Structure formats: C-alpha cells, structure tokens
Amino acid sequence: MLVYVGRRKPFSSVSERARPPSDCFVLWSTFVWLYAKRGVYALASHLKPLNHQSLIIPNMSSSIQSVCVLGAGTMGRGIAQVAALAGCRVTLYDIADDILDAALARIRASIDKGVSLGKTEPETAARAKEAIALTTDLAQAARADLIIEAAPEKMELKQSIFRELDAHAAEHTLFASNTSSLSITALAAATQRPDRFLGLHFFNPAHIMKLVEVIRGDMTADETIETGLAFARELGKTPVLCQDTPAFIVNRVARPFYGEALRMLGEGQADVETIDRLMESIGFRMGPFRLIDLIGCDVNFAVTQTVYEAYFHDPKYRPHPIQRKMVESGRLGRKVGIGFYDYRDELT
Numbered sequence: 299m300l301v302y303v304g305r306r307k308p309f310s311s312v313s314e315r316a317r318p319p320s321d322c323f324v325l326w327s328t329f330v331w332l333y334a335k336r337g338v339y340a341l342a343s344h345l346k347p348l349n350h351q352s353l354i355i356p357n358m359s360s361s362i363q364s365v366c367v368l369g370a371g372t373m374g375r376g377i378a379q380v381a382a383l384a385g386c387r388v389t390l391y392d393i394a395d396d397i398l399d400a401a402l403a404r405i406r407a408s409i410d411k412g413v414s415l416g417k418t419e420p421e422t423a424a425r426a427k428e429a430i431a432l433t434t435d436l437a438q439a440a441r442a443d444l445i446i447e448a449a450p451e452k453m454e455l456k457q458s459i460f461r462e463l464d465a466h467a468a469e470h471t472l473f474a475s476n477t478s479s480l481s482i483t484a485l486a487a488a489t490q491r492p493d494r495f496l497g498l499h500f501f502n503p504a505h506i507m508k509l510v511e512v513i514r515g516d517m518t519a520d521e522t523i524e525t526g527l528a529f530a531r532e533l534g535k536t537p538v539l540c541q542d543t544p545a546f547i548v549n550r551v552a553r554p555f556y557g558e559a560l561r562m563l564g565e566g567q568a569d570v571e572t573i574d575r576l577m578e579s580i581g582f583r584m585g586p587f588r589l590i591d592l593i594g595c596d597v598n599f600a601v602t603q604t605v606y607e608a609y610f611h612d613p614k615y616r617p618h619p620i621q622r623k624m625v626e627s628g629r630l631g632r633k634v635g636i637g638f639y640d641y642r643d644e645l646t
C-alpha cells in the first residue's frame with residue numbers, strides 16, 4: 299500500500315492564509331465552530347476561560363500547590379509549562395535524563411516566546427522556569443499534591459506506573475491521567491485510591507488549548523472532581539465534565555474525521571494534500587492528515603484501536619492499515635520530522 303508523503307504547504311491557498319498561533323489550536327477551533335451548534339461545546343460556553351499565559355495565582359484555591367507530570371513528551375511538556383506559569387511547583391518525570399533536558403529547553407523557549415509576544419510577564423516567566431524540577435526517580439516524583447500522567451497511550455504501561463506510584467505517594471495525593479481514550483475506571487483499579495483518581499484530558503498544544511475534559515471514573519469521589527475542575531480553572535482552562543466512555547467526547551466525535559479520510563486515501567480516491575486542502579477550504583482549519591501529524595500517528599493509532607476494542611469491534615471505529623504502516627515505518631508525524639508530510643527542514 300502506498301502512503302503518500304506530501305510537502306508541508308503544497309497549495310497557495312493554504313500558505314497565503316494568515317497563520318494562527320498554533321496549528322492545532324486552529325484545527326480544534328474549527329471543531330469548536332463546527333460542533334458548537336450541536337451542543338458539544340455548548341457545555342463549555344458558560345464557563346469563563348481565563349488568560350492562561352498571564353495568569354498569576356500565588357495561592358491555588360484548589361489546594362493543589364505541587365504537581366508532578368509523568369512523561370515529558372508533547373503533552374507532558376505543555377502541561378508542566380501551564381502549571382508552572384499558574385504558580386505550581388512542578389516536577390517533570392521521564393525515563394531518561396536526556397529526554398528531560400531536551401523537554402526543559404523546549405519549555406523554557408516556549409515560556410520566553412510568551413514573554414516576547416507580551417502574553418507573559420517577565421517575572422512570571424522567571425518564576426515559572428525556576429519552579430520546574432526534573433527527575434527520573436518515581437519515588438521522588440510521587441511527592442506532589444497532584445500527579446498527572448502523560449506517558450504513552452498503553453493501558454498496561456499506565457497501570458504499572460500508577461501501581462508503583464501508589465506505593466510511594468502520600469495519602470492525599472490525587473492521581474490523574476491525560477489519556478485520550480483509555481478507561482479511567484480501569485486505570486484507577488490499578489491503585490488503592492480509585493476515589494482519588496480522575497481523568498484530566500488536556501488538548502494539544504496544552505499551553506494554548508483552553509479545553510480540559512475532566513473525567514469521572516466509576517469510583518471517583520465528588521471531592522476529587524471538584525478539585526480537578528477548580529485546578530483546571532486555576533490553570534486558565536475551561537473544564538468540561540465527561541463520563542468515562544471510550545475517548546470521552548472530543549476524541550470520539552473526531553474518530554470519523556480521521557477514519558473516512560484514511561479510507562479514502564486507502565481506496566486511492568484522493569491523496570493526502572487534496573483531502574486536507576478540501577477540508578480546510580470548507581472551514582476545518584486543519585485537514586485530517588495535518589492533524590494526525592500534529593497529534594502523533596502513534597497516539598492517533600492507539601486511540602483508534604482503543605475505541606474499536608471498547609465498542610466491541612463496531613466497524614465504524616475500525617482502524618486502517620495505513621495507520622499501522624505509518625507507525626511501523628517510524629513516520630510518527632511532526633515530533634519526529636516526518637509523517638504524512640515532511641517537516642525535516644523545520645528541525646534543522
């Protein structure tokens with residue numbers, strides 16, 4: 299099967315368009331626009347978002363003063379950044395020092411960008427940079443009021459991380475997963491604290507996107523949900539309470555967007571660029587392949603597989619072989635420089 303690798307900005311209609319602060323912001327904005335009328339985002343519209351970058355909250359009313367973020371990848375970096383800017387002490391955990399060092403450099407550069415754009419006060423930026431500590435020691439990472447896990451989208455891996463953390467963390471520590479699709483109830487069952495376990499699903503890029511899905515597992519206590527909602531607001535986010543159903547709200551609604559595009563590509567009806575360009579021309583600010591590249595082909599494939607399994611192989615959620623080939627060949631998207639498009643010139 300041939301998978302087309304296109305140029306990043308192939309059409310003048312795309313390149314001439316005013317570029318937004320973030321591609322994913324733009325795409326998800328489109329989702330907001332397209333689905334707001336159907337009520338999905340109406341849930342959030344009555345909540346008042348705050349300006350995330352300029353927010354200074356020395357005393358966090360949710361009682362969350364210290365946060366540990368597990369996984370310093372695409373999402374972990376953004377969550378750590380926004381938590382530090384909001385006044386939390388942040389510990390960033392990953393499995394290797396070089397990953398952590400690279401992540402910290404990127405977080406600092408992103409904070410500096412906020413200052414240069416006038417969105418962040420220099421003092422807030424300096425304090426946030428100082429507030430982030432790095433560790434590869436899980437016992438040390440466990441010392442926080444709230445632990446937000448942003449490790450790869452694999453049930454067994456996440457459960458084993460939480461099981462180990464549970465042995466080290468203080469009783470009051472809340473556990474949260476940033477999973478895109480996995481059962482919060484099943485993750486919580488790996489611990490002795492299912493009542494103090496919730497889903498906090500940030501969107502990419504986490505330091506810009508306002509929406510946070512707050513997911514209640516079957517055993518999650520009301521108090522835990524209230525703290526999660528308050529914490530998200532303190533970060534300047536717009537929290538929306540969701541039930542613990544596969545892929546929650548946004549990622550479930552988005553499944554057919556990717557699925558049909560992949561099927562069309564597989565059938566040879568249109569290529570990557572044509573599908574993206576046409577979807578963008580009717581109002582989607584980013585086509586399905588550009589978005590998969592931003593999310594990560596591995597993450598997108600894992601989410602599709604989870605939803606397919608969770609709905610007992612309902613064919614409408616069936617993954618496509620192209621997704622598997624992209625992952626097997628290492629074309630994971632922007633984060634590695636190549637996916638459906640080629641971004642390698644941006645990395646140099």
Ligand SMILES: NC(=O)c1ccc[n+]([C@@H]2O[C@H](COP(=O)([O-])OP(=O)(O)OC[C@H]3O[C@@H](n4cnc5c(N)ncnc54)[C@H](O)[C@@H]3O)[C@@H](O)[C@H]2O)c1
Pocket residue numbers: 368369370371372373374391392393397447448449450451452455459476477478479499500501502592593594597633
């Ligand atoms: N990428 C997105 O757009 C997006 C959006 C929302 C939620 N999510 C979810 O966030 C989570 C992370 O996704 P991502 O895109 O940041 O992935 P990523 O691949 O960019 O980063 C994952 C990080 O986890 C680290 N890691 C590996 N093993 C680990 C372990 N045992 N303990 C701790 N860290 C470990 C990796 O070294 C890497 O730095 C997933 O559950 C994903 O579904 C992703």
